[in-house]
Amino acid sequence: MKLGQIARRFLIPSFVVTGVYLVKHRCMVSPKAEVELNKLISLGKGTDISSFAKLKANDGKLTVGENVSIGTCCFISADQGGVSIGDYSMVGPNSSIIGNNYRYDQLDVPICLQEKTSKGIHIGENVWIGAGTVVVDGARIESGAIVAPNSVVSGRVPKDAIVQGNPAKVIFQRR
Amino acid sequence: MDLNEKVTEIVADIFELDETEVADELTPDMVDIWDSLSQLRLVTAIEQDFDIKLSMDEIETIDSVGRLKRLVAEHVKLS
Numbered sequence: 382m383k384l385g386q387i388a389r390r391f392l393i394p395s396f397v398v399t400g401v402y403l404v405k406h407r408c409m410v411s412p413k414a415e416v417e418l419n420k421l422i423s424l425g426k427g428t429d430i431s432s433f434a435k436l437k438a439n440d441g442k443l444t445v446g447e448n449v450s451i452g453t454c455c456f457i458s459a460d461q462g463g464v465s466i467g468d469y470s471m472v473g474p475n476s477s478i479i480g481n482n483y484r485y486d487q488l489d490v491p492i493c494l495q496e497k498t499s500k501g502i503h504i505g506e507n508v509w510i511g512a513g514t515v516v517v518d519g520a521r522i523e524s525g526a527i528v529a530p531n532s533v534v535s536g537r538v539p540k541d542a543i544v545q546g547n548p549a550k551v552i553f554q555r556r
Numbered sequence: 557m558d559l560n561e562k563v564t565e566i567v568a569d570i571f572e573l574d575e576t577e578v579a580d581e582l583t584p585d586m587v588d589i590w591d592s593l594s595q596l597r598l599v600t601a602i603e604q605d606f607d608i609k610l611s612m613d614e615i616e617t618i619d620s621v622g623r624l625k626r627l628v629a630e631h632v633k634l635s
Contacts, residue, residue, distance in 0.1 A: 529593055545593055553596035556612055 389417050402430075421459065425449060425468065438464075441480065441499060446506065452476065460518075462501025467524060470504055473512035478502055482518045505540070525555060559606075559632060563625050566605060570598045580622030598624075606632055 395412045402410040408424045410416050413432035416424075421438035425447035430436065434455040436443060443459035445466045451457070452474035457464060460481035472478070481499040485492050502516055505524030510516070513531040522528065522538040529545035529552075538544050541555040557565075568575045571587050571594065584590040599615050602608075602624070608631040618624050 543593075543596060545597075551600075552593065553600050556609075 386417075389419065393418060431455070431474070441501070443480075446470065452512065459502075460497060460499035462499035462518065464502045464504075466504045467506030467508065469506055470508040470510070472510045473514065473530065475512055476510055476514045476516070478504070478516040480518050527555070559629055560625055562605065563602065563621070563628055566601050567598065567621055567624070570594060570601060578621055580620065580625065582621040583619060602628060608632065 398416060398418055399410050399412045401418055402408055402416065402424060406424045407426040408428040408430070410424070410430040411432040411434070414430045415435040416422065416430060417437060419438055421441065422436060422443045424430070424445045427448040428445055428450070430451045431453040433453055434451050436451070436457045438459040441459045441461045441463040443457060443464050445451070446468035448469050449466055450471045452472055454475045455472050455477070457478045458480055462480055464478060464480040466472070480502045481497050483492050483497055484495040487495055498518070500519040502518060502520050504510070504516070504522045505526070507524055508522050508526050508528070510528045511530030511532065514528050514534065516522070516534045520534045520536060522534060523540040525541040526538045527543045528534055528538065528549060529543065532545055532549040533547040534544065534549045536548065538549065539551065542551045543553040543555060544550060545552050564575055564578045567573070567578045567582070571590055573587070584595070595615070595618065599610060603610065606628055608628065610627060610631065614627055618627065
């Protein structure tokens with residue numbers, strides 16, 4: 382971890398972070414949430430980050446649109462491929478959106494020491510992600526889609542589809 | 557296989573029931589796993605099998621297997 386990152390993460394009080402995001406981005410970050418003051422993180426106007434959510438961005442952009450709601454205890458991590466969440470989307474509590482992966486092709490090297498990969502995650506506008514959902518690197522959720530609680534999304538979710546399960550499959554097309 | 561038998565088979569498959577348990581009077585309250593999401597799975601299976609499309613208003617009126625059969629019959633007649 383770089384020195385600047387350590388300072389941002391541990392030395393800046395949370396109420397300062399809340400204040401900066403409120404003034405600069407016009408969005409509400411709970412003082413109990415963990416959101417770095419980082420140029421790679423962009424939060425849109427009217428967005429709400431609930432308590433105990435953690436948002437981090439390393440080497441890639443985390444772009445959250447306007448009027449997005451991020452529930453309690455969510456974990457969102459962006460890496461080289463970036464993570465984007467469109468306007469008016471909702472992410473239910475305890476959901477994880479993880480925009481990176483580890484290689485595991487060398488049996489003699491611990492997985493955590495192998496190279497990281499990141500294709501990125503795209504979540505469109507007006508998407509509703511149910512509580513406890515896991516969205517993994519490479520996933521693409523098109524606008525208007527609904528992800529049922531506790532699903533695992535690893536691929537593409539079509540526009541206006543309702544998906545459920547692990548792996549998440551289309552169960553209905555909104556009309 | 558007639559329409560009623562086909563609907564019964566699909567309902568039994570979605571709600572993991574024996575076909576003999578699927579009566580017209582069967583309602584969501586009587587089936588543990590008949591929730592809003594499994595109802596959507598049921599509608600999708602019915603639509604694919606009969607090549608029909610129900611409106612959201614119609615889907616919301618499905619409160620029993622009998623009602624579902626009547627809806628399917630109406631759509632099949634129309635098509």
